[in-house]
Amino acid sequence: MIFISKIKLKMKILVMRPSPEGEKLVNILNNIGIMSWHFSLFNFLPSTSSMNLSKKLHELYTSDIVLIFSKKSVYYVNLYLNKNNLDWPLSPDYYTIGKGTAIFLKQHIKKKFYFQRMKKIVKLY
Known part of the structure; x- marks a missing residue:
């Protein structure tokens, strides 16, 4: 000290x-x-692009792993899913960077997922 x-x-x-x-x-x-x-x-802002999001949505639902780097990305994806009456897919494994993002994601996904803590990957239940 x-x-x-x-x-x-x-x-x-x-x-x-x-x-x-x-x-x-x-x-x-x-x-x-x-x-x-x-x-x-x-x-981070909501997209105003006229780009077709169906390909990205298809990628989300067919992915094996989803990496999430921020609470804002969870917020905007959840906003889009809710607006289109969709749920987060349950098939991929979700990994977050940071405990705060993991806790925020847990509000929207009702399954086990992983975040890094002290150089270990930890399951969040």
Whole structure:
């Protein structure tokens, strides 16, 4: 354990989370005295594309494995499925990056799936 006293650290943080979570984190950090800026490389928005999604939907239902990287992707896929009166397919194995994403996905999929924790893959029931 290291104790630091009488030294003021000048830490600056660049937060690259998508909006609005990125701005919220920057506000929290700035409020506790840690200088922070927000710059998002990408943002999640509902698609307005006229591209036919039936191929992608077919891929979702015929996949063996689905990798999920963010809560936003779960949110928008679930929004699309609900709008079209569809359910998440039960046949693929689902893997998430991060426990938060796993917990969020668990609200929508009623089956076992996997997430990485401390360099181990763990089943979430």
